[in-house]
Each structure stands twice: as C-alpha cells, then as structure tokens.
Amino acid sequence: MNFKVLIITLLLPFSALAKEELKIFTYGSFNSDWGPGPNIEKEFESICNCDLIWNTADSSGALLSRVKLTNNKEGYDILLGLDDSLVDEAKKNDLFIKHSVQTDGLDIDWNDEYFTPFDYGYFSFIYDSDKLNQPPMSFKELAERNEISIIIMDPRYSTPGLGLAKWINQIYKDEASNFWNKIQDQIVITSKSWSDGYGLFLEGESDLVLSYTTSPAYHSLVEGSSQYKSLKFEEGHASQIEVMGILNNASNIDLAKSFLEFSLTDGFQQYIPQGNWMYPVLNLKESQKEFYDAAPLPFSLDQVFPSSEEKDSWIASWEKSIIE
C-alpha cells in the first residue's frame, strides 16, 4: 500500500507538468507531410502551451460517418474538414455545440452558429492541355462532345462527387437527371475518392477529371508544370466551403474554442493556399499573389446551403441516371 502511495506521489509532479491536449479529427491529406497540418500544429502549439493531436480518416466523406457511428466515444474535440453540404446533416445528429467565434469580414459570406469555415474552393474539370487542344467551355458543350472522357467521384462517398451533383442541380434543376444521362457514356471511371480519381487522370485514363480550380496551381507552383488547366464554364462554378466544429462531448471546450478563433487568423490561413490547395477564407491576395495568379477565382454560382433532403435529391438524380 505504501509502495503505491510512493509511486503516486512521485508521479504527481509529472502530471502537473503535462500539457493540455486538443484532439482534432480530420481527413488524411490535411495532416499529411505535404498538407497544412504540421505547420498549423507548430503555430498553434507555440501560443497555446498544449499538445495538438491529429487523428485522421481516409476521406472527408468518412469523418461525419465515423463520429455518428461512435457517437464520438473516441473523444475528439474538433472535427475539421466537413463539407458545407454535410452541415445540415451534422446538425441534425446533434453532434456539435455552438461556437462564439466572430466570422465577420471573411472573404465569403458565412453565418452559422455551429461551424466556422477555414477554406473554400470551386469545383472544376481539369484537363491536360498537351492532349486536349479544344476544351469544352460549358456543360452543354461537354455533353455534346461524346469523344471527351471524364473521371468523376461517387457523390455518395466523396465531397467533390457531391459537389458535382450540386453543381449540375444548380444549373439544370429538374433536368439534372437528363443531363446525367447525357454524359453517362463519357464517364469512364466513378472513383471512390478524389485522390483515386485524380491519380488515374494523371496516369492518362481520361481527358477530364473532376477537381478544383486550384488544382493547376499545385502543378504550376510545385512541379513547375503548366500543362494542367482548369475548364472555365460559362454557366459558372459551384463552390465548396470546408468547415470545422466543436464536438458536443469534447473534453477541452475552451481550448477547442481558441483553436476555432486561431483558424481565422493569418497563423492558420497562410498555410491553406499552398498546403491544402484551396482559397483561404481571409483575404490573402497580396501575400499569396503567386497562388491567386496560378488559380484565379472563377465565375461563381450562388452559394447553396442545402438541407440533407436536398442533398439526397441530388444524389437520387445521379443514381436514377445510372439505373436507367
């Protein structure tokens, strides 16, 4: 008994010295070696006197599902990387708590009491200008040119895939299912994730791949290659906003709140353009000039915040075209 007391007494000073921990659950690429995670971790730890612990899922599509399945028994404080189309579903599951972070003055319109945005982007098709000389300028032209092959992502499991379903529904509304039918023969692969699909495109499996307007910036600034370009559709491009929120059974809510506040500062945002290859929500057009030059903002469609029923109807119109 005395021995146990001795051990506890000896260990007590160490526990007092232990730093607070903030557990963030995000998708794999965010915390990869080339992603923004490691730099953000250093920046935040230098001001919070805490340990930032990343946990990752394979894709952003699997994040919400995992938290729903486990009811966050794994004890994460923050879920980072949810797509704006999944926000309504996340709220309905009562998994998040309200935040008190000011989101005025951002580069995008945002007003949500549960989630704060950390980056945004526009969906687009990427093509290899060495192979495709005359790229289509609209969805209409794309559907008419049957010789053009496309790789898309499955809208049920991938956020870019869901983004395309949103994009098509924003443009074609009730006729979305017909449009899906028209391009069905051109779709050579419906991949499970963006990285699978993009990798196959780079291997030469298709003429176009669904991605973001910012993708060519990566090839240009990292690889020094200017052959990959983004299509500029005259109908406009649908947007995606990536958000983070505090989980309702977070063990360290104060620290989580301070991370949300930190995410809207230069310390976090500076690593987004050339780390996550998305547009930062703060206006960094001057400090990140080369990024914005390589990935100019496209003509944007209105921002849509769909209900989970609307999201399901987008997927249903895509599924209908496949079954037919």
Add this chain to the structure above:
Amino acid sequence: MNKFYFDWGVSFLRLPYLIYLAFIITLFISSLFIFSDIKDFKEFNLLSYLGTIKFTFFQAFLACFISSIVGFFFSLIFYFSNKDPRVISSFLNFCFILPVIFVSFGSIFFYSSNGILSIIFDWLPIDYDMKIFSLKGIIYVTSYFNIALNANFFYRKLINIPENYMKVLQSNGIPFLKSIRLQLKKFIFSGYSSVLILSFIFCIGNFTIVYLLSGSPNLTTIELAIYQFIVFDADLKMGILLGITQLAIILLISISIIGKTTIFNTFTTFKKII
C-alpha cells in the same frame, strides 16, 4: 462409464456445428429488428439493394464459369507438358497465394489505357480499347486466382489416373480427350463441388478487386456495399441486412451443392454412432 465418455465425445464433435447454428440463428433474429422503425422503409433503396445482390452473384458465377473452363484447359496443357508435377503444383500454388492487391495493381499497370499493352499496341499500331476499370477487369483478375485453383485441382486428378488404365484406353485406340468424355469424367470431376464452392465463395467475397477496379457504382459487390454503408453512411442496418442476405444465399447454395455429402452425412454418421 465408457458410454458416458463416448456420448460426451460425440457431443463435443457436434459443438462447432451447434455454435455455427446458434450464430446463424442469432443473426437472423437480429435481422428482424432491422426494419423495426417504419421510417427506415422510406430510406431503403430496393433497386440499389437488388442491383448489388444481382451484380455480386453475376460476377461470381461468370468468374467461376470462366475459370473452370480455362483452368481445365491449363491442366491439360500442364499434363501433356510432362514437366515435374512438383514444379507445376508449386507454380499454380504460387499464383493462388499472390496478394490480391499485387495482382490488381499489376493488371492496371499492364492493361490500362496507359499500360504496357497499350504502349505495345500503339507502337504496332493497332487500336487498343481494353477498359480495366470495368466488369472485364474484375472478371479478369478474379478469374486469375480461380484459374490457378481449378488448374491445380484438375492437374492433380489427371496425374493420379492409374497408368495401366491409360494404357488400356490407348491400346483400344481411344483418343485422350474422348476417353475423358467417356470414361474419366467421373474420376476427374469427383470432389470438384468443394473446389467450386471455394472459388464461388472467393468470388462472392470479392472486395479488393472490386474496390480497385469497379469504375462504376453499378459494379458493387455485397462486401463493398457493406464497407461503404458503414464507413461513409454510418448505416449499420443496411450493412447487417446485406451481410445476412449474403450469408443466407451462400448457405443455400452450399447446402444444395455439397450439403448432402458433408453436413448431412456428418449428422447421419453421428446418429449411427449413437
């Protein structure tokens, strides 16, 4: 006393069957609760559910059918090559134990639109239009493993045919292939049902190959659908339902093909002993 130990021993032998039976009954009972909430009926996508089951069994039957025929012809080639049986068996076993992911990526590397075959055809020049990310690709890679399994089975049967028997057939002037058709088919195909079931279950449980090579949501097997429902949709109910469906269908097929020879005979033997 001896009778007691004997009875206890027989009961112990029955134990795996009883555990398996209890497991299946538990699964089926739990399935009754799947649609206990009426709201779930609205969410249930019958077309997608039936489509997944249809594709799973379609690709499994097709792969089994192709690999049986090709495997048999390979076994004949090996048999007539008169090579060391140990070398041939080792080669076939090696094909079967290769990691699925290795073979799948190898196929992509070789057959894709930018693969080696495409480069060769381009150089010739001949139009090349093999789509590896399709049903063709799935059947090709799945059959690769099953061909090795089937060829090994048939090859072993062929080399075990008594030499005298073959000499008698030859002395009567019966060609080898005709002798197979007339005389040897029962000998060669005896015990084939278990190999067929093994390769069929392998094809039904197709996950990695379909995950890597299905270029369309239509090409989804039950295993892959279960993974997707749980990982991406957090829909355990659909995962359970699909799992039970797969289990039920495999059980029905297994019992219909080998049930009489294995399961029922075992119980009959127990009864006779008791």
